[in-house]
Amino acid sequence: MDPPNLTNQEDLQQCLSSEGIHIWGATQETLEEQALNELKLFVEENTINNKEINNGTLLEPISANTSFCEEQSIANSTHKLDFCITKDDESEISCSSNDSDTDYIPSEDEIKTVKVLKKPKVKRKSPCNPLKSVKVVDDALDENYNSRLQSYYEEQEQNLEELRVEDSKDYKKLKGGLKVPKKNWTRLYEYQKEGVFWLWELHQKPCGGLLGDEMGLGKTVQVITFLYALEYTRSPSKYCDYVGLGPTIIVCPTTVMHQWVRHFHEWAPEFQVAILHQSGSYQGQKSTLIKKIHKNKGILVTTYAGILKYKSNLRELSWHYFILDEGHKIRNPSTKVTMAVKEFQTPHKLMLTGSPMQNNLTELWSLFDFTNPGMLGDLATFNEHFATPILQGGFTNATPMQEVTALSVASTLKTIISPFLLRRMKQEVQDHIQLPHKTEQVLFCSLTDEQRQLYKEYLMSDQVNCILEKGVKSWKSDNFVKANILVAITNLRKICNHPDLFENETEDSFGSYKKSGKMIVVSALLKIWKKQGHRTLLFSQGRFMMRVFENFLNQQSYKFLKMDGSTSVSSRQKLIDSFNSDSSYDIFLLTTKVGGLGINLTGASRVIIYDPDWNPATDTQARERAWRIGQKKSVTIYRLLSAGTVEEKIYQRQVWKQLLSNKVLIDPNTNKFFKSSDLFDLFSLPDATNNKPETTNIFRESRVKIQEKLDEKKRATTTTKTQFQFSPDKVQAMRELAQKISKSLSGPSAPNKNAYQLELEEERQQKLQEREKLKLLTPQEIIEFNREKLLHVEKDEHNKLDDRVSTGTFEEALNESSKTSTVYNKVVKKIKFSQLRELKNKLKSPEEENSKKRKSSITDTSGKIDGELVEGLLKRETNKSSSKRQKLSKSDNQDNYILEHLFMKKGVSGALEHDVVLNGAKKPVTLKMRSCADEKALKSLEALKKSRLKNWKW
Numbered sequence: 001m002d003p004p005n006l007t008n009q010e011d012l013q014q015c016l017s018s019e020g021i022h023i024w025g026a027t028q029e030t031l032e033e034q035a036l037n038e039l040k041l042f043v044e045e046n047t048i049n050n051k052e053i054n055n056g057t058l059l060e061p062i063s064a065n066t067s068f069c070e071e072q073s074i075a076n077s078t079h080k081l082d083f084c085i086t087k088d089d090e091s092e093i094s095c096s097s098n099d100s101d102t103d104y105i106p107s108e109d110e111i112k113t114v115k116v117l118k119k120p121k122v123k124r125k126s127p128c129n130p131l132k133s134v135k136v137v138d139d140a141l142d143e144n145y146n147s148r149l150q151s152y153y154e155e156q157e158q159n160l161e162e163l164r165v166e167d168s169k170d171y172k173k174l175k176g177g178l179k180v181p182k183k184n185w186t187r188l189y190e191y192q193k194e195g196v197f198w199l200w201e202l203h204q205k206p207c208g209g210l211l212g213d214e215m216g217l218g219k220t221v222q223v224i225t226f227l228y229a230l231e232y233t234r235s236p237s238k239y240c241d242y243v244g245l246g247p248t249i250i251v252c253p254t255t256v257m258h259q260w261v262r263h264f265h266e267w268a269p270e271f272q273v274a275i276l277h278q279s280g281s282y283q284g285q286k287s288t289l290i291k292k293i294h295k296n297k298g299i300l301v302t303t304y305a306g307i308l309k310y311k312s313n314l315r316e317l318s319w320h321y322f323i324l325d326e327g328h329k330i331r332n333p334s335t336k337v338t339m340a341v342k343e344f345q346t347p348h349k350l351m352l353t354g355s356p357m358q359n360n361l362t363e364l365w366s367l368f369d370f371t372n373p374g375m376l377g378d379l380a381t382f383n384e385h386f387a388t389p390i391l392q393g394g395f396t397n398a399t400p401m402q403e404v405t406a407l408s409v410a411s412t413l414k415t416i417i418s419p420f421l422l423r424r425m426k427q428e429v430q431d432h433i434q435l436p437h438k439t440e441q442v443l444f445c446s447l448t449d450e451q452r453q454l455y456k457e458y459l460m461s462d463q464v465n466c467i468l469e470k471g472v473k474s475w476k477s478d479n480f481v482k483a484n485i486l487v488a489i490t491n492l493r494k495i496c497n498h499p500d501l502f503e504n505e506t507e508d509s510f511g512s513y514k515k516s517g518k519m520i521v522v523s524a525l526l527k528i529w530k531k532q533g534h535r536t537l538l539f540s541q542g543r544f545m546m547r548v549f550e551n552f553l554n555q556q557s558y559k560f561l562k563m564d565g566s567t568s569v570s571s572r573q574k575l576i577d578s579f580n581s582d583s584s585y586d587i588f589l590l591t592t593k594v595g596g597l598g599i600n601l602t603g604a605s606r607v608i609i610y611d612p613d614w615n616p617a618t619d620t621q622a623r624e625r626a627w628r629i630g631q632k633k634s635v636t637i638y639r640l641l642s643a644g645t646v647e648e649k650i651y652q653r654q655v656w657k658q659l660l661s662n663k664v665l666i667d668p669n670t671n672k673f674f675k676s677s678d679l680f681d682l683f684s685l686p687d688a689t690n691n692k693p694e695t696t697n698i699f700r701e702s703r704v705k706i707q708e709k710l711d712e713k714k715r716a717t718t719t720t721k722t723q724f725q726f727s728p729d730k731v732q733a734m735r736e737l738a739q740k741i742s743k744s745l746s747g748p749s750a751p752n753k754n755a756y757q758l759e760l761e762e763e764r765q766q767k768l769q770e771r772e773k774l775k776l777l778t779p780q781e782i783i784e785f786n787r788e789k790l791l792h793v794e795k796d797e798h799n800k801l802d803d804r805v806s807t808g809t810f811e812e813a814l815n816e817s818s819k820t821s822t823v824y825n826k827v828v829k830k831i832k833f834s835q836l837r838e839l840k841n842k843l844k845s846p847e848e849e850n851s852k853k854r855k856s857s858i859t860d861t862s863g864k865i866d867g868e869l870v871e872g873l874l875k876r877e878t879n880k881s882s883s884k885r886q887k888l889s890k891s892d893n894q895d896n897y898i899l900e901h902l903f904m905k906k907g908v909s910g911a912l913e914h915d916v917v918l919n920g921a922k923k924p925v926t927l928k929m930r931s932c933a934d935e936k937a938l939k940s941l942e943a944l945k946k947s948r949l950k951n952w953k954w
């Protein structure tokens with residue numbers, strides 16, 4: 001089989017640079033991602049047109065008629081790569097409405113899941129049919145539009161003959177004269193009002209802007225209110241002939257087209273809003289629809305693919321506003337769709353995205369090249385003077401000077417883009433929106449034995465050996481090796497998700513959750529959350545994993561809905577509405593790319609991201625579906641990773657990218673990024689006994705408290721066991737003694753006061769005996785003895801035992817011994833007190849006893865959650881006397897319990913607080929370095945100004 005045609009090295013380099021790769025060469029970039037990116041470039045450049053890759057073998061081209069994401073079957077292959085290669089952008093557009101994740105453009109990230117050769121022959125029930133919900137109908141057909149307007153006016157008790165937007169005093173006038181209807185203004189949050197004003201300021205200049213508020217903060221609502229206010233104000237435009245709002249195009253992902261229509265109907269009902277897509281109500285010639293909406297000065301909502309498809313019809317006409325929703329889709333400057341949207345010469349261009357920079361600084365350049373063409377100079381100048389120094393300063397091996405230069409250049413860049421970028425984070429506006437608390441943790445799950453075995457075997461396969469032998473030397477020039485690297489990574493990821501995705505088993509056991517470490521964790525989480533009454537969004541990357549989940553959820557009788565690329569566009573909004581409105585659905589199963597963009601799923605308060613994406617924004621987008629305006633409950637998000645595997649590297653890469661983005665968009669003084677791994681790191685697997693995932697060591701300070709606590713507990717037990725050597729007889733004697741004591745302490749209470757006194761007397765005798773015995777022991781043995789006692793006492797307090805590793809020296813042993821004894825004595829006192837109380841209670845009347853039971857059922861701590869006995873629950877601390885504990889919310893307590901449970905029973909070996917990982921420490925900067933760095937930043941600015949002269953279309 002021939003290797004694919006090589007693209008010329010310049011093209012490759014360009015692609016790499018768009019992924020932030022070219023600058024430092026191989027040493028500081030992960031090779032696997034370069035392979036991935038370059039392969040993506042092949043996809044976009046059609047250099048390996050329609051070939052499929054199977055275990056390193058590039059197979060024959062798929063038929064020329066293959067539509068995007070169409071499932072193909074190629075015989076005699078075993079381990080199928082889970083993606084398809086698009087023929088080209090047009091082929092994607094021509095696909096039917098129900099066959100694609102991606103009615104938007106196949107961007108560089110869009111290597112799609114297509115098929116497996118052997119489809120898992122699992123008997124599947126289809127997910128529950130959603131309840132019927134009101135379908136959003138657009139205004140493409142005049143009769144629909146008129147009848148909607150009529151009902152609206154009737155509702156408003158207004159006359160149909162009135163002006164489209166009535167001129168009354170019922171508005172808020174902003175500086176510069178914009179009148180915002182009060183019915184909208186009063187509904188906006190303060191920061192949204194600022195957003196509307198910012199849009200108005202931009203409108204008065206011949207420039208565009210990027211509304212980059214964090215996801216779910218209401219970017220759509222702000223833009224619609226602004227457009228509505230423009231129309232309401234009816235002021236003539238300085239830069240074109242329109243009065244009020246002229247014809248407008250909104251480009252967005254397929255899934256949110258209907259959401260836009262709905263928002264327009266709610267916030268600006270008088271506008272005529274038509275969907276330019278086969279899922280819209282207009283089924284005639286699309287060119288006719290385009291002309292009609294343009295003439296009526298309406299709003300045309302279409303997809304990124306739609307822009308390509310109808311580009312010539314759309315470009316014939318002049319548009320007032322051109323708006324890109326989820327505008328990061330044009331982050332790659334060399335894709336067709338990016339070039340297409342940049343060809344539109346509208347006076348006003350806006351972009352909405354919650355993740356303006358996902359992988360590298362070139363992306364940011366590409367976005368601003370749309371909204372403010374030429375403002376950041378040409379790409380080469382930008383890369384040389386901004387992207388390079390910022391990136392250089394971010395690596396762990398950067399010199400202090402490089403670091404400070406990066407800081408200065410990043411600050412300069414931030415200053416340049418600030419007037420045209422409005423970005424607010426949820427944390428900043430929390431006072432306004434009052435979002436409920438969010439916890440986001442990364443859980444490191446152990447592989448099952450089967451997975452580990454498979455993973456190891458694959459690592460030792462010829463394919464991986466070949467990569468490691470050839471790859472290090474020739475990956476740069478050998479695209480075949482790059483393709484192999486990609487295939488290998490994909491296979492490893494499959495094993496991490498579920499071994500059956502890699503190696504199909506018999507039908508009966510296909511997809512059993514017990515075969516996958518992460519699925520065992522999912523199973524435990526879903527079980528507990530259902531009991532707690534939480535509803536869950538379960539995100540996964542691939543459709544085949546979705547099938548495994550579907551099978552599992554059916555077996556476990558969960559009620560669920562599902563949305564992936566095969567879900568027809570027209571039914572997606574219905575599914576979303578059904579899930580939000582019908583609380584009987586436990587779970588919404590979604591692919592990250594389809595379900596992660598733009599939609600509202602506040603009906604759920606729990607989110608699982610089953611497998612990490614290379615792009616941090618993809619996972620963040622997914623989590624934001626639940627944690628957004630409208631959410632009433634605390635939200636918990638778990639990102640699952642298989643410990644020690646390639647998934648950890650992917651997560652580390654995510655963090656790296658996120659920190660780079662934060663440096664420019666949030667705080668230039670973000671700390672260093674860490675060095676990425678090399679090829680050997682990718683294809684390795686630490687020993688199973690090494691149960692501390694690498695990532696938890698890198699971000700030690702971000703480890704969740706509960707993990708520390710459990711680790712301490714473990715150490716306390718194991719240390720003692722390994723440090724001291726006792727003869728078996730001695731151990732036995734100590735055990736017996738300790739057991740005897742603990743039995744006497746925790747045994748059934750005496751029936752009356754006299755019996756209790758007798759018991760105390762017996763205890764005193766035992767203590768005396770014990771003291772005699774202790775005289776014969778060494779200090780270390782005393783420690784061990786005390787520990788043993790505490791373990792038998794089986795109370796929480798034994799966790800407070802100091803766990804310092806004893807070296808066995810006499811002094812330390814004595815120290816530790818005295819501490820242990822103190823803890824022990826406290827325990828004993830507490831137990832006695834509780835026994836006494838119990839005894840008193842027994843002497844109380846039955847009524848009093850009943851009332852006490854009622855109370856205790858509220859604060860029950862023994863293996864119960866909300867009154868339910870939960871399997872595997874050891875203990876649940878609801879210590880009323882601890883003020884710290886009292887401050888924790890119910891949700892925090894539930895989360896803590898769940899984590900404890902997962903650590904103890906379900907193979908989770910580490911957990912990180914995701915937000916803490918991303919909050920880097922700040923570096924002190926000396927004055928001298930600062931002035932040198934500022935000089936460099938000034939030079940960068942000069943270079944940019946020169947480049948601007950040629951390019952900026954202000």
Ligand SMILES: Nc1ncnc2c1ncn2[C@@H]1O[C@H](COP(=O)(O)OP(=O)(O)OP(=O)(O)O)[C@@H](O)[C@H]1O
Pocket residue numbers: 187188189192213214215216217218219220221222353354597598599600624628629630
């Ligand atoms: N002022 C407001 N009053 C009531 N609801 C609001 C307000 N602002 C936003 N919302 C609601 O919050 C939700 C999120 O808003 P929207 O979809 O506009 O956010 P977004 O920033 O565009 O999100 P994404 O980036 O995910 O697309 C929507 O359901 C919207 O109706």
